[in-house]
Amino acid sequence: xxxxxxxxxxxxxxxxxxxxxxxxxxxxxxxxxxxxxxxxxxxxxxxxxxxxxxxxxxxxxxxxxxxxxxxxxxxxxxxxxxxxxxxxxxxxxxxxxxxxxxxxxxxxxxxxxxxxxxxxxxxxxxxxxxxxxxxxxxxxxxxxxxxxxxxxxxxxxxxxxxxxxxxxxxxxxxxxxxxxxxxx
Amino acid sequence: xxxxxxxxxxxxxxxxxxxxxxxxxxxxxxxxxxxxxxxxxxxxxxxxxxxxxxxxxxxxxxxxxxxxxxxxxxxxxxxxxxxxxxxxxxxxxxxxxxxxxxxxxxxxxxxxxxxxxxxxxxxxxxxxxxxxxxxxxxxxxxxxxxxxxxxxxxxxxxxxxxxxxxxxxxxxxxxxxxxxxxxx
Numbered sequence: 538x539x540x541x542x543x544x545x546x547x548x549x550x551x552x553x554x555x556x557x558x559x560x561x562x563x564x565x566x567x568x569x570x571x572x573x574x575x576x577x578x579x580x581x582x583x584x585x586x587x588x589x590x591x592x593x594x595x596x597x598x599x600x601x602x603x604x605x606x607x608x609x610x611x612x613x614x615x616x617x618x619x620x621x622x623x624x625x626x627x628x629x630x631x632x633x634x635x636x637x638x639x640x641x642x643x644x645x646x647x648x649x650x651x652x653x654x655x656x657x658x659x660x661x662x663x664x665x666x667x668x669x670x671x672x673x674x675x676x677x678x679x680x681x682x683x684x685x686x687x688x689x690x691x692x693x694x695x696x697x698x699x700x701x702x703x704x705x706x707x708x709x710x711x712x713x714x715x716x717x718x719x720x721x
Numbered sequence: 722x723x724x725x726x727x728x729x730x731x732x733x734x735x736x737x738x739x740x741x742x743x744x745x746x747x748x749x750x751x752x753x754x755x756x757x758x759x760x761x762x763x764x765x766x767x768x769x770x771x772x773x774x775x776x777x778x779x780x781x782x783x784x785x786x787x788x789x790x791x792x793x794x795x796x797x798x799x800x801x802x803x804x805x806x807x808x809x810x811x812x813x814x815x816x817x818x819x820x821x822x823x824x825x826x827x828x829x830x831x832x833x834x835x836x837x838x839x840x841x842x843x844x845x846x847x848x849x850x851x852x853x854x855x856x857x858x859x860x861x862x863x864x865x866x867x868x869x870x871x872x873x874x875x876x877x878x879x880x881x882x883x884x885x886x887x888x889x890x891x892x893x894x895x896x897x898x899x900x901x902x903x904x905x
């Protein structure tokens with residue numbers, strides 16, 4: 538008999554860090570309702586059945602009008618008992634997105650401000666949420682050293698015994714790893 | 722007004738990849754009920770309010786009797802509509818754990834087999850689940866090149882406007898990054 542409880546226990550929020558490598562600009566917003574005057578990445582809750590990357594792209598578009606493509610997963614935060622999650626636990630994922638358009642149409646329901654900011658300025662900004670600051674430093678490192686150093690890209694997994702195809706996010710290995718170690 | 726829906730949409734499962742660097746052995750199990758004869762990492766569902774690393778350590782102990790400590794988060798899988806999740810979406814996280822004991826006491830309710838396997842053998846095993854195989858390759862790479870290349874260690878975040886302290890998992894940056902780029 539299955540020992541799994543049959544109910545969902547977590548909300549999953551997804552933010553999109555839309556970064557343009559050529560100009561080193563990153564898309565940031567300030568919330569209208571909470572975290573006023575704090576810079577953060579646009580984002581929102583993942584709907585059941587929605588891929589993480591799709592949530593990020595959708596939320597970025599809804600809040601800012603900017604079109605983008607999923608590149609990788611960068612970080613995960615777990616938090617318990619936040620008021621916004623009604624006492625449930627909450628997972629918050631930040632994805633790296635590549636911009637496909639640049640014109641901002643700020644959603645006035647959700648956003649107070651919305652702009653393309655130099656990534657170095659965001660790293661140094663004092664009015665950024667803690668996750669935003671840390672992900673900004675990670676992006677600055679990736680911009681300098683290569684995003685393969687910080688990215689968790691998506692791999693498609695075949696539908697197996699567990700049912701449907703799914704996506705696995707993990708560090709990509711170099712295309713040509715060294716020779717296999719000899720068997721022992 | 723908040724536009725957040727007030728319900729949880731995801732189950733979060735956590736597996737523990739308990740790897741002993743000195744012997745290159747990794748702890749794997751075969752399920753009693755499903756995925757028979759397929760090697761995988763011990764794990765189970767995260768309870769509301771439980772940290773991901775704590776879930777991994779608890780589930781490893783319950784299934785195998787092996788004690789361990791959390792080191793890092795390695796990968797995340799998202800899957801939709803699996804039967805085990807009763808149609809909800811499902812997040813499945815694999816953590817890297819450091820063993821603190823080695824004697825196995827296999828839980829007969831859950832496990833058919835349970836053993837310390839050479840990591841190279843697990844990489845080559847045909848009867849391992851897809852996530853297990855890919856994480857095994859990632860661990861082999863980390864064992865050779867340094868786990869800082871593959872780990873997402875936990876960082877404590879201060880309690881902010883969002884309420885309580887939380888944990889952020891992301892790639893650790895080198896202790897001494899290069900000089901800051903000049904401002905433009």
